[in-house]
Structures are given as structure tokens and as C-alpha cells.
Amino acid sequence: MSDDSTPGPDPREIARAEASVESAARALAVAEAKASAAYDAVEDAAGDVSVAEAKLADFQEAEGKLPWQIAAAEADLAKKRRAHERAKARHATVAERVDAAREALDAAHVLLAQARATPATPIPDDAGVPPGAAxxxxxxxxxxxxxxxxxxxxxxxxxxxxxxxxxxxxxxxxxxxxxxxxxxxxxxxxxxxxxxxxxxxxxxxxxxxxxxxxxxxxxxxxxxxxxxx
Structure with a gap:
């Protein structure tokens, strides 16, 4: 026989926990979108590096290319490689934020489960007038x-x-x-x-x-x- 005197979960705590889950889910969605954009930037930068490498190779093998043209191609390749490294670094940072957002969402789900399973704390009879400020x-x-x-x-x-x-x-x-x-x-x-x-x-x-x-x-x-x- 169930004990009807046992209080049910506190609906306010459940509402707060649900709000936290929604907030964490939104944060994860934003982080994942940024990670996707950062990944695209890495791929684009890698493509730019490949083009610059091919251009330099052509210049080095072609007859009649002046030294300054080869030097310019080398500088362009170096620039594209630096951009690629920066893109990879940004993607790594965003990927960490995705992991943190997933952990936060998991934690929010745990708190929601606890709120749904934890009986509400009875309100004391003297709760209306605190004896003093904490x-x-x-x-x-x-x-x-x-x-x-x-x-x-x-x-x-x-x-x-x-x-x-x-x-x-x-x-x-x-x-x-x-x-x-x-x-x-x-x-x-x-x-x-x-x-x-x-x-x-x-x-x-x-x-x-x-x-x-x-x-x-x-x-x-x-x-x-x-x-x-």
C-alpha cells in the first residue's frame, strides 16, 4: 500500500530543471553550429593550401618564370598555410566548447531526473517570518x-x-x-x-x-x- 502522506516532487524545482535543460540544449546547438562553420573554414583553408602548392610547383617547373614570381608564389603558400593553422586552432577551441556544452546538458538532465524523483521539502509553519537574515x-x-x-x-x-x-x-x-x-x-x-x-x-x-x-x-x-x- 502506498503512503499518501509522502509529498510529491516540487513542481517549481522541476520547472527550473527543465528550463536549465532547455538552456543547455540551446547552448549546445549554438556550439555545434559554430563548430560546423569552423570545420568548413578548415576545409576551405586546406583547399587554398593545395591550390597554392600546385601553383608553386607549376612555377618551379615552368620555364621563363622570373625569380620574383616564384618568391611571390612561395609567400602566398606560406600565407595560406598560416591561415590553415589558424582555422584548425579555432576549430579545436570550438570543439572544446561543444564538449563542455554536452557535459552541461548531461548534467542538466541529471538534475532534472533528480528533481522529478525528489519529494518536495515541506514548508515549515514559521517560514513566513524569518527570524533573521542569513x-x-x-x-x-x-x-x-x-x-x-x-x-x-x-x-x-x-x-x-x-x-x-x-x-x-x-x-x-x-x-x-x-x-x-x-x-x-x-x-x-x-x-x-x-x-x-x-x-x-x-x-x-x-x-x-x-x-x-x-x-x-x-x-x-x-x-x-x-x-x-
Whole structure:
């Protein structure tokens, strides 16, 4: 009898893993296309070398060819050989990228298989209000805020002790998690538009989380829901 209490796989993890597979597949296709073009360039360069060799041989065997004509043919052959070597080097580099892209795709498939087979981690009852920001989140927020320019306006608010505001900790923790995913998946534009821009008004707006900290951190400020009679 199956245990119905066992959680199924996390659909979000599966979606992320599927996106990684798609991204790796696209990267492999691009690498293979470049490798094919580089191979064609090697073949073309080899053909140019053969033509230049035949031309030089004809010049050397023909009567009446002047020394400068033979020297020019020799120089042309040397040029074609250098181009051939450069083409082979470029092809070798691209071929390595193809191998790396195939390995990345294989790894992405492994992670997808794991995501489909791994039960979802239950969400703790107290997951809504983190007790405090993790050190890596604190360091990330300090770096992020040091680069922000769009929030430096008169209608902005900020509290250096943001980590003592539970909602701010929650929002920044979520932003940091999505940031790391976006960096790995190369979807930073989506992170700015779909995550940062959605949280920014609440984190930096004059009427946001830190509106009561204009003259210093206010540890006693708590929002109270209005009750209807």
C-alpha cells in the first residue's frame, strides 16, 4: 500500500530543471553550429593550401618564370598555410566548447531526473517570518544597495537596520534566492523586471516598510490592520 502522506516532487524545482535543460540544449546547438562553420573554414583553408602548392610547383617547373614570381608564389603558400593553422586552432577551441556544452546538458538532465524523483521539502509553519537574515543575504543586500541608482530619489526610504524588519528580511531573502537562480540560468533581465521591480516600492518607497525610520530605526513600529465594526 502506498503512503499518501509522502509529498510529491516540487513542481517549481522541476520547472527550473527543465528550463536549465532547455538552456543547455540551446547552448549546445549554438556550439555545434559554430563548430560546423569552423570545420568548413578548415576545409576551405586546406583547399587554398593545395591550390597554392600546385601553383608553386607549376612555377618551379615552368620555364621563363622570373625569380620574383616564384618568391611571390612561395609567400602566398606560406600565407595560406598560416591561415590553415589558424582555422584548425579555432576549430579545436570550438570543439572544446561543444564538449563542455554536452557535459552541461548531461548534467542538466541529471538534475532534472533528480528533481522529478525528489519529494518536495515541506514548508515549515514559521517560514513566513524569518527570524533573521542569513549572513550571505546580508552581504548581498549591502552590495546590491551600494550599486542602486534608481532608488536614490526624494520619495525613497531606507533603514540601515533593515535586517530587524521581518518583512524586509523575508522579501530580501526571496530576492536573493531568485537572484542566484537567475545568475545560473542567465535570466537577469527577468529578475530585474519580475522580481526586483515588484519588491522595490515596498523596500525602498517612501510609504514602504521603512517609512517610520526616517529619523532612525523604529523597533516598535508595527502595522496594524484596521478592523471593521
Amino acid at each position: 549572513p550571505e543575504v546580508v552581504a548581498w543586500v549591502e552590495k546590491l544597495t551600494s550599486y542602486l541608482e534608481s532608488q536614490e530619489k526624494g520619495d525613497s526610504a531606507w533603514c540601515p537596520q533593515w535586517h530587524e524588519h521581518p518583512e524586509a528580511v523575508w522579501r530580501f531573502t526571496a530576492l536573493h534566492r531568485e537572484f542566484e537562480i537567475s545568475v545560473l540560468e542567465d535570466t537577469m533581465s527577468g529578475w530585474w523586471v519580475n522580481h526586483f521591480d515588484r519588491h522595490a516600492p515596498f523596500l525602498f518607497g517612501a510609504s514602504g516598510i521603512f517609512q517610520g525610520c526616517e529619523n532612525g530605526h523604529d523597533p516598535d513600529r508595527r502595522f496594524q490592520f484596521a478592523r471593521r465594526d
